[in-house]
Every structure is written in C-alpha cells, then in structure tokens.
Amino acid sequence: MENPHEEQQNKILHRIITNVSKLNRNLNVINDKIENVNKDNKNAEQMSHMWLAYTNSVKIHLHDQTK
Known part of the structure; x- marks a missing residue:
C-alpha cells in the first residue's frame, strides 16, 4: 500500500532543498x-x-x- 502523503512530502522536501540551495548561493554572494x-x-x-x-x-x- 502506497503512502498517500508521500508525494506531498517529496514535493515539500524538493522545495526545501531548492530553497536551501538558493540560500547558500546568496550567502556566498x-x-x-x-x-x-x-x-x-x-x-x-x-x-x-x-x-x-x-x-x-x-x-x-x-x-x-x-x-
């Protein structure tokens, strides 16, 4: 049985990773x-x-x- 929240959790995790990556670039600047x-x-x-x-x-x- 598939976790019904897994897709939503993956999207949220992807957004977090993307935002942290942007934050790191901006902090370097x-x-x-x-x-x-x-x-x-x-x-x-x-x-x-x-x-x-x-x-x-x-x-x-x-x-x-x-x-």
Missing part, C-alpha cells in the same frame, strides 16, 4: 561583498592612520617653530 567592504575599510583605516601621523607631525613641527 553576500560573503564576497562583505570581504570587499572589509578590504575597502582596511584601506580607509590605513589612510586614516597615515593622516593622523601626518597631523601629529605637523603639530610638533609648528610647536617647535613657535619656541
């Missing part, structure tokens, strides 16, 4: 984009540190000239 954002942020952070060091150097130089 999001992870790639986050990696790019992190790289850009790292570059901005490095520029910020360089600018801060330059600003501090100028302040010291100006302070020494006023003495």
Whole structure:
C-alpha cells in the first residue's frame, strides 16, 4: 500500500532543498561583498592612520617653530 502523503512530502522536501540551495548561493554572494567592504575599510583605516601621523607631525613641527 502506497503512502498517500508521500508525494506531498517529496514535493515539500524538493522545495526545501531548492530553497536551501538558493540560500547558500546568496550567502556566498553576500560573503564576497562583505570581504570587499572589509578590504575597502582596511584601506580607509590605513589612510586614516597615515593622516593622523601626518597631523601629529605637523603639530610638533609648528610647536617647535613657535619656541
């Protein structure tokens, strides 16, 4: 005797598998984009540190000239 719910269960299982597959692909895309954002942020952070060091150097130089 065939299970009357088997076909419905198989369809639901297929939908779940398809949706999880789509979710995985989209999460991979999001992870790639986050990696790019992190790289850009790292570059901005490095520029910020360089600018801060330059600003501090100028302040010291100006302070020494006023003495």
